[in-house]
Amino acid sequence: MARNPLHSHVVFCRDPDLPGFEVRYSRYGGYAFRKHTHAAYCVGVVESGESDFYLDGRVLRTKPGDVVCINPGEVHACNPDPGSAMIYRMAYISPLWITRVGAELFGPGAGAFRFACPVLEDRDMAGAFEALFAAAARREPTAADVLEKESLLVSALGALMSRFSDVAPPRDTGENQAAKAVRDLLDADPAGGHSLEDLARAAGRGRFHTLRLFRAAYGLPPHAYRTQLRVELAKTLLARGASIADTAQETGFVDQSHFTRVFREHTGATPSQYQTG
Incomplete structure (x- = not known):
């Protein structure tokens, strides 16, 4: 395909x-x-x-x-x-x-x-x-x-x-609390360059266990979840009138080309299409 x-x-x-x-x-x-x-x-x-x-x-x-x-x-x-x-x-x-x-x-x-x-x-x-x-x-x-x-x-x-x-039923097990700690770390700074060691430290688990419990809780690995956060932040910035270049930089993407490709894969539109409406 x-x-x-x-x-x-x-x-x-x-x-x-x-x-x-x-x-x-x-x-x-x-x-x-x-x-x-x-x-x-x-x-x-x-x-x-x-x-x-x-x-x-x-x-x-x-x-x-x-x-x-x-x-x-x-x-x-x-x-x-x-x-x-x-x-x-x-x-x-x-x-x-x-x-x-x-x-x-x-x-x-x-x-x-x-x-x-x-x-x-x-x-x-x-x-x-x-x-x-x-x-x-x-x-x-x-x-x-x-x-x-x-x-x-x-x-x-x-x-x-x-x-x-x-x-929705409550999700308060120890594993879910560890996954939530990782999610909170990523939510607080989507553009940040957190390492897997940073995430494991927040979870209080080993690196492999951290990856497994996060995916079990949220359906995506941490890096994909962070990319989604960056795209959502980019949508907010674009709707406010920020330039595409500035948005790419503010949201932690390598460059404008990388940002455009990832944004399109997640939203079905280019940053320009989204901003134009």
């Missing part, structure tokens, strides 16, 4: 009226994504094309009309069938939105929510998110007002969470 993604069309929508909410419209042919994670909750609607959808060790199937739900930190990849193309819209939703809507639905302190079903065949749910995506994409003079957009977002999330979410 060719490892060079074919990006026919990619558009990003970041609406200042909905902070912590971003929509990507994508039309892809061929391989586009390597396995990756997101810090946000992801909800997408497939418009056309079929795909094998890898999610945390499982391979699922998506088709037009399906709603795809991905929790933060879940390792996933979705690429069109060979010789075909795929069109979909994907929302990236800050955990703050999920926490607030969850508290309104189930009461304060309900816990950490997660989507229980990764692929939904539900026409009403797809329609709710399609209406939200359309409203967020509209521009003057027909732009939706803040109340309409907030109402569509909260209504769609409320319907999804009330029917297809549960509360």
Whole structure:
């Protein structure tokens, strides 16, 4: 399989009226994504094309009309069938939105929510998110007002969470605490040049054991998790208007060419495409 993604069309929508909410419209042919994670909750609607959808060790199937739900930190990849193309819209939703809507639905302190079903065949749910995506994409003079957009977002999330979410169980074993110590070290400085010895020291384990327990907890080896953090930081900097060269340097990549290649492999778009929207 060719490892060079074919990006026919990619558009990003970041609406200042909905902070912590971003929509990507994508039309892809061929391989586009390597396995990756997101810090946000992801909800997408497939418009056309079929795909094998890898999610945390499982391979699922998506088709037009399906709603795809991905929790933060879940390792996933979705690429069109060979010789075909795929069109979909994907929302990236800050955990703050999920926490607030969850508290309104189930009461304060309900816990950490997660989507229980990764692929939904539900026409009403797809329609709710399609209406939200359309409203967020509209521009003057027909732009939706803040109340309409907030109402569509909260209504769609409320319907999804009330029917297809549960509360994530606590993960407080000693092994998970050691893995969390490594994750916290990487989270605190994604651009840093931490060595494996640094990670093992934070975990209080040997180097081999540290690698094994981290991957068991988060689905990725530490170096791949750090790359994902760097890409997420780069997205924030680019959205704020930072230059691509400065972003590459600030996020710890070797050079701009390396940054562009890795960013494309993780987001399905070049840094320029992402920044342009």
